Amino acid sequence: xxxxxxxxxxxxxxxxxxxxxxxxxxxxxxxxxxxxxxxxxxxxxxxxxxxxxxxxxxxxxxxxxxxxxxxxxxxxxxxxxxxxxxxxxxxxxxxxxxxxxxxxxxxxxxxxxxxxxxxxxxxxxxxxxxxxxxxxxxxxxxxxxxxxxxxxxxxxxxxxxxxxxxxxxxxxxxxxxxxxxxxxxxxxxxxxxxxxxxxxxxxxxxxxxxxxxxxxxxxxxxxxxxxxxxxxxxxxxxxxxxxxxxxxxxxxxxx
Amino acid sequence: xxxxxxxxxxxxxxxxxxxxxxxxxxxxxxxxxxxxxxxxxxxxxxxxxxxxxxxxxxxxxxxxxxxxxxxxxxxxxxxxxxxxxxxxxxxxxxxxxxxxxxxxxxxxxxxxxxxxxxxxxxxxxxxxxxxxxxxxxxxxxxxxxxxxxxxxxxxxxxxxxxxxxxxxxxxxxxxxxxxxxxxx
Numbered sequence: 001x002x003x004x005x006x007x008x009x010x011x012x013x014x015x016x017x018x019x020x021x022x023x024x025x026x027x028x029x030x031x032x033x034x035x036x037x038x039x040x041x042x043x044x045x046x047x048x049x050x051x052x053x054x055x056x057x058x059x060x061x062x063x064x065x066x067x068x069x070x071x072x073x074x075x076x077x078x079x080x081x082x083x084x085x086x087x088x089x090x091x092x093x094x095x096x097x098x099x100x101x102x103x104x105x106x107x108x109x110x111x112x113x114x115x116x117x118x119x120x121x122x123x124x125x126x127x128x129x130x131x132x133x134x135x136x137x138x139x140x141x142x143x144x145x146x147x148x149x150x151x152x153x154x155x156x157x158x159x160x161x162x163x164x165x166x167x168x169x170x171x172x173x174x175x176x177x178x179x180x181x182x183x184x185x186x187x188x189x190x191x192x193x194x195x196x197x198x199x200x201x202x203x204x205x206x207x208x209x210x211x212x213x214x215x216x217x218x219x220x221x222x223x224x225x226x227x228x229x230x231x232x233x234x235x236x237x238x239x240x241x242x243x244x245x246x247x248x249x250x251x252x253x254x255x
Numbered sequence: 256x257x258x259x260x261x262x263x264x265x266x267x268x269x270x271x272x273x274x275x276x277x278x279x280x281x282x283x284x285x286x287x288x289x290x291x292x293x294x295x296x297x298x299x300x301x302x303x304x305x306x307x308x309x310x311x312x313x314x315x316x317x318x319x320x321x322x323x324x325x326x327x328x329x330x331x332x333x334x335x336x337x338x339x340x341x342x343x344x345x346x347x348x349x350x351x352x353x354x355x356x357x358x359x360x361x362x363x364x365x366x367x368x369x370x371x372x373x374x375x376x377x378x379x380x381x382x383x384x385x386x387x388x389x390x391x392x393x394x395x396x397x398x399x400x401x402x403x404x405x406x407x408x409x410x411x412x413x414x415x416x417x418x419x420x421x422x423x424x425x426x427x428x429x430x431x432x433x434x435x436x437x438x439x
Contacts (some may be wrong), residue, residue: 038288136409
């Protein structure tokens with residue numbers, strides 16, 4: 001592996017991991033607060049799965065960089081400055097109401113399903129293997145969120161209105177899913193990773209149709225969408241401060 | 256004066272959850288979940304009951320679709336006329352000890368839940384459960400072989416710590432003593 005490839009792959013994996021971590025963190029904020037006990041358990045499971053996937057990607061990045069895979073994930077999560085995270089603003093947004101969190105999870109999972117299908121075909125075997133492990137669980141997540149979207153969209157006037165409001169807010173942020181990940185352009189020629197823009201086209205068609213059937217109208221996107229992963233939302237510094245507070249109190253603590 | 260006694264129960268309906276742990280293993284009653292419908296009940300059942308333990312198949316059935324009779328109730332009752340309704344297939348389950356899970360006994364065809372119960376008593380006369388459950392096959396949603404990988408495979412790879420493995424109390428003691436450097 002050339003130095004350029006190494007750097008590109010590590011950047012790519014850390015961006016994937018950061019998306020999963022921050023989405024999982026936002027989802028975990030529902031624990032103890034979801035609308036019904038069963039869903040509380042289900043969504044906490046899902047949050048934990050996302051954080052587990054983040055760990056897998058961080059570990060893979062560690063092996064690429066020659067870092068210790070046992071320590072690297074914690075270093076990245078608990079001791080990295082907010083400005084060095086490479087997640088999308090889509091996953092940083094506060095959890096909102098149940099419709100918002102569920103719809104965000106659906107939009108993200110639907111995209112991820114296509115990306116994982118591409119990564120399973122990767123010419124870089126460790127990447128293909130990790131994607132294979134994650135894909136199973138993500139298939140289940142997608143089934144769960146796909147079950148909720150039409151039930152809320154076609155439910156009551158209130159659930160429909162909340163879903164539509166969530167879609168109006170989320171849709172512009174979701175456009176950033178189509179932007180190439182850090183390192184992606186260096187990894188594409190060797191077929192190590194799928195191209196985000198072509199995944200986005202497939203995703204966009206599929207999601208639009210599904211939302212329409214759930215009585216939800218995709219809004220027009222006005223103006224430019226921020227897709228630069230070095231630019232974070234106003235909510236992100238607080239999120240990272242919360243996430244890192246305890247670990248930073250005693251960096252050497254054994255958990 | 257008439258009192259309005261309207262039930263305003265906002266709770267979702269209850270579904271019984273059954274689980275099969277391995278090929279050839281009995282289908283056992285595991286507990287209940289609330290859900291708005293069968294599909295959501297199956298998903299909830301997976302998250303509540305099958306995330307950690309082994310499972311290859313989950314069943315969910317609306318609690319109200321289950322017709323149940325205890326051994327005592329059965330002893331006291333009259334035999335049922337064969338109902339004129341259309342014949343349907345029923346699953347038969349029984350609970351054999353107070354502490355045991357309700358388990359699958361077999362299947363019968365009958366024209367009503369009561370007739371199904373009677374058919375079960377005849378067909379499985381050698382079995383003596385404390386109580387019987389019968390419910391129509393059509394009321395059940397069973398996870399498919401295709402569901403196995405996404406629903407149950409990830410649990411097999413997961414390690415999890417038992418609560419007792421977290422030495423929280425010891426750690427807190429150590430942390431507190433660290434904060435008081437003058438005391439040894």
